[in-house]
Amino acid sequence: MDHDLIVIGAGPGGYIAAIRAAQLGLSVACIDDWSRDDGGPAPGGTCTNVGCIPSKAMLQSSEHYEHVAHGMAEHGIEVGSVKLDLARMLARKQQVVRQNNDGILYLFKKNKVKFLHGRAAFAAQVDGGFEIEVSGAEQARLRARHVIVATGSRPRALPGVEFDEKRVLSNTGALALQKVPERMGIIGAGVIGLEMGSVWRRLGAKVTVLEALPEFLGAADAQVAKEAMKQFTRQGLDIQLGVKIAEVKPAAKNGPVKLRYADAKGAEQTLEVDALMVSIGRLPHTEGLQLDKVGVKTDERGFVVVDGDCRTEVPGIWAVGDVVRGPMLAHKAEEEGVAVAERLAGQKPHVDFNTVPWVIYTSPEIAWVGQTEQALKAAGRAYKAGSFPFMANGRARALGDTTGFVKMLADASTDEILGVHVIGPLASELIAEAAVAMEFKASAEDIARICHAHPTLSEAMKEAALATDSRALNF
Ligand code: FAD
Numbered sequence: 001m002d003h004d005l006i007v008i009g010a011g012p013g014g015y016i017a018a019i020r021a022a023q024l025g026l027s028v029a030c031i032d033d034w035s036r037d038d039g040g041p042a043p044g045g046t047c048t049n050v051g052c053i054p055s056k057a058m059l060q061s062s063e064h065y066e067h068v069a070h071g072m073a074e075h076g077i078e079v080g081s082v083k084l085d086l087a088r089m090l091a092r093k094q095q096v097v098r099q100n101n102d103g104i105l106y107l108f109k110k111n112k113v114k115f116l117h118g119r120a121a122f123a124a125q126v127d128g129g130f131e132i133e134v135s136g137a138e139q140a141r142l143r144a145r146h147v148i149v150a151t152g153s154r155p156r157a158l159p160g161v162e163f164d165e166k167r168v169l170s171n172t173g174a175l176a177l178q179k180v181p182e183r184m185g186i187i188g189a190g191v192i193g194l195e196m197g198s199v200w201r202r203l204g205a206k207v208t209v210l211e212a213l214p215e216f217l218g219a220a221d222a223q224v225a226k227e228a229m230k231q232f233t234r235q236g237l238d239i240q241l242g243v244k245i246a247e248v249k250p251a252a253k254n255g256p257v258k259l260r261y262a263d264a265k266g267a268e269q270t271l272e273v274d275a276l277m278v279s280i281g282r283l284p285h286t287e288g289l290q291l292d293k294v295g296v297k298t299d300e301r302g303f304v305v306v307d308g309d310c311r312t313e314v315p316g317i318w319a320v321g322d323v324v325r326g327p328m329l330a331h332k333a334e335e336e337g338v339a340v341a342e343r344l345a346g347q348k349p350h351v352d353f354n355t356v357p358w359v360i361y362t363s364p365e366i367a368w369v370g371q372t373e374q375a376l377k378a379a380g381r382a383y384k385a386g387s388f389p390f391m392a393n394g395r396a397r398a399l400g401d402t403t404g405f406v407k408m409l410a411d412a413s414t415d416e417i418l419g420v421h422v423i424g425p426l427a428s429e430l431i432a433e434a435a436v437a438m439e440f441k442a443s444a445e446d447i448a449r450i451c452h453a454h455p456t457l458s459e460a461m462k463e464a465a466l467a468t469d470s471r472a473l474n475f
């Protein structure tokens with residue numbers, strides 16, 4: 001065998017698995033086909049190239065733009081006219097992406113992972129392992145005892161409406177628009193729709209979001225979703241729920257995209273937009289892998305079938321990240337990648353989906369870990385809830401960002417924390433404390449008794465814990 005392990009895909013699931021396996025002494029090759037504009041390798045997958053990293057770069061830049069234009073006066077800072085240099089903003093985003101691509105190539109070298117830039121496919125099952133064929137930029141045939149499939153996901157299109165990435169956009173096109181569209185349509189009020197909708201609204205687009213479900217952000221705690229809807233609407237996002245798309249007519253050259261849809265009451269509506277983003281979920285990416293050559297099964301939705309430990313039904317072949325069941329999140333993919341590498345080295349790791357945090361990087365940010373109040377109710381679990389508004393937090397007032405609250409849910413009798421939900425400033429960072437607490441099976445009382453620095457936003461977490469016992473001190 002050439003290697004102990006071949007990892008197919010260098011997204012967060014794959015590259016992290018490759019590095020961890022190499023740290024544990026395995027001989028590892030990692031193959032990825034993503035290319036940068038000049039044809040060179042761009043490891044990091046969806047996350048680095050057209051996902052987490054560039055979207056957060058654009059969210060940051062657009063938030064600065066909005067703040068400078070509208071949020072400085074209350075601090076006593078007068079700003080003259082503010083001008084957008086979109087080309088420069090996009091160039092910065094691309095530079096951030098490039099730094100991450102280069103960082104991964106460096107990490108491969110440092111950990112002695114052999115990286116191949118090309119497309120991988122299963123060629124055959126051979127004695128004691130598998131043969132993988134690499135085509136494209138680099139060509140090779142490699143053998144290994146184990147293979148991890150970490151090929152990620154791709155955007156789901158509306159039936160009959162192809163992405164041209166100029167007028168009908170997936171996340172890829174929506175991160176690279178060269179001009180702010182006057183009118184932007186978004187189909188799907190999920191995570192991508194809300195984050196990218198926020199970016200282009202801040203930069204000046206009139207954004208309409210069309211969502212099929214009658215409920216907004218159904219995965220979030222209902223109270224958080226309600227507050228989010230209020231804030232996004234106030235900011236100018238036109239979010240329409242319960243719609244049924246009837247027709248999308250992509251633009252003739254440079255013309256608008258025309259949509260027909262039924263609104264929540266069933267009345268027919270039309271909409272014309274200069275750019276339409278379709279963000280209705282993502283599909284597992286297994287094309288061209290030739291899984292059938294080795295007998296790896298996919299389910300009816302195309303996900304590679306694995307057990308709780310990421311084993312496929314073929315001993316020696318594993319799969320992690322977006323290509324398998326579970327939340328499509330970079331940190332979930334990473335945890336699975338690490339766990340498989342450690343299992344190969346004889347360790348016994350475990351990934352608990354209940355403590356995987358969710359973050360939506362809008363303004364206000366939304367983050368949660370564990371169960372929602374509606375899920376606890378549906379399960380008939382006896383719980384107590386405590387909330388604390390950022391309005392009553394000194395640091396939030398000093399920041400000038402008092403939107404939202406922290407809400408903690410704890411078991412009624414044992415006081416174990418069952419879920420924490422944050423909407424407000426730096427929710428993405430605050431949620432880490434809740435994830436740690438839940439991993440340690442902490443009680444609300446534990447958080448309530450821990451000394452939190454003053455003045456910090458984290459005091460809102462402590463106060464929410466106190467509030468589960470009706471003893472918040474500052475509200
Ligand atoms: P991917 O990152 O998709 O990587 C798979 C890699 O495998 C790709 O490079 C692909 O080209 C390569 N590949 C596929 N087939 C082959 C083959 N046959 N041969 C060689 N290479 C192959 N998640 C978060 O946690 N936080 C966020 O803020 C966040 N923001 C996002 C924003 C957007 C706009 C999008 C689209 C996604 C976002 N996500 C976010 C989700 C996150 O990007 C994914 O969950 C994550 O990238 C999954 O990692 P992965 O390793 O499974 O797959």
Ligand code: NAI
Pocket residue numbers: 187188189190191192193195210211212213245279280281282327328329358359360361
């Ligand atoms: P999503 O699942 O978050 O949202 C898709 C939305 O589209 C849903 O609300 C769904 O009801 C709606 N929808 C589906 N079909 C529709 C139709 N025909 N008409 C109108 N609405 C329709 O998926 P999204 O936003 O595409 O993102 C994919 C995944 O990427 C997310 O689930 C998430 O896992 C990941 N992601 C994570 C981010 C983060 O962690 N901050 C940021 C962006 C993406």
